[in-house]
Each structure stands twice: as C-alpha cells, then as structure tokens.
Amino acid sequence: MAAYTEQQARDRLLAAFIDTAPLLISLERPVYTTTAAGGRVQSGTIVVDPQKFYFYPFKRRLTQEYIYNPQTFGEDKVIKINYILAFNHDADIQEGDFFDVTGSDRLEDGHYTVEFVSARRWDRGQAGILFRGL
Numbered sequence: 001m002a003a004y005t006e007q008q009a010r011d012r013l014l015a016a017f018i019d020t021a022p023l024l025i026s027l028e029r030p031v032y033t034t035t036a037a038g039g040r041v042q043s044g045t046i047v048v049d050p051q052k053f054y055f056y057p058f059k060r061r062l063t064q065e066y067i068y069n070p071q072t073f074g075e076d077k078v079i080k081i082n083y084i085l086a087f088n089h090d091a092d093i094q095e096g097d098f099f100d101v102t103g104s105d106r107l108e109d110g111h112y113t114v115e116f117v118s119a120r121r122w123d124r125g126q127a128g129i130l131f132r133g134l
Contacts, residue, residue, distance in 0.1 A: 014088060014124050018054040023106060025085075026050040027097040027114070048097070054086040055106060058128065081115055081128035089125050093117055110134045 004012070026047060033043040058081045087093060097114040101107045111132040118126040 010124070011088065014086070018052055018086060018088065021054060021106075022052040023055045023085075024050045025053050025099050027093060027099050029094060029097050048092050051087065051091050051093070053091075056084055056086070058082055058084050082131050083112075083129045085114075085127045085129055087125040087127070091125055093125070093127055 026049065029046045029048060030042045031044045031046060032040045035041055085093070093114060095114055095117055098112060100111050102109050108131060111134070112129045113132055115128045115130050
C-alpha cells in the first residue's frame with residue numbers, strides 16, 4: 001500500500017476529474033515587441049503543445065463581476081468570464097494566451113482568450129476564458 005502526501009492525493013483527484021471529459025487544447029501565446037515610440041505590438045505567436053483541460057461554463061449568480069475574487073490567495077480580477085478551464089497545477093498556461101476552435105462538439109466555433117489564471121495553483125488550476133466570437 002502506498003502512502004501519498006496530501007498534494008499527491010489532490011493531484012490524483014484533479015487528474016481523475018479532468019479525465020472524465022478531457023479537452024485537448026493547443027494554446028497560442030502572443031509575443032510582443034516594443035516600438036520606437038515606446039508602444040507594444042504583437043510580433044508573432046508561440047504555439048504551446050496540446051494539453052488536457054476540463055472545460056465548464058462559469059455559472060454564478062452574476063455573470064459580470066467587477067470585483068476581486070476572494071477565493072484565491074492572490075487578487076484575480078474577474079471581468080465577464082464565460083467559461084473556466086480546469087487543469088493540473090503543472091500546465092503551461094498564461095494570461096493572454098488564446099486558442100481558436102472549429103468543428104468541436106463541446107465548444108462553439110470561434111476565438112477564446114485566457115482572461116485570468118488563478119493564483120491558487122498548489123492543488124488545482126483554473127483559468128477564466130472569454131469567447132470572442134468568430
């Protein structure tokens with residue numbers, strides 16, 4: 001019989017939860033360069049290898065929130081988050097990442113952006129994504 005730490009038990013539970021209905025998503029990360037005028041332009045993208053996520057709608061009483069989220073140890077500003085991606089704590093995801101969907105049976109076709117990544121990542125990861133349309 002193996003003795004698991006609490007962290008290992010949490011990782012196994014979250015992995016089992018994600019495996020119930022996994023969604024493989026290849027995120028794209030924008031690369032920005034500074035202009036001569038001091039601005040910032042997107043000069044390209046980095047494609048992150050496909051990762052397993054669990055996708056579910058963001059359902060709270062208010063779907064538009066303009067307050068700080070008290071459920072994390074950091075301050076994550078939540079502004080009109082349509083969906084949540086749950087992931088293992090070692091996933092490579094950052095605010096500003098995006099992905100496009102075509103022909104999925106679970107996601108509407110279009111462009112999705114990562115609006116926040118929860119600061120509490122020691123036992124589970126959550127990222128708020130916003131559907132931007134076609």
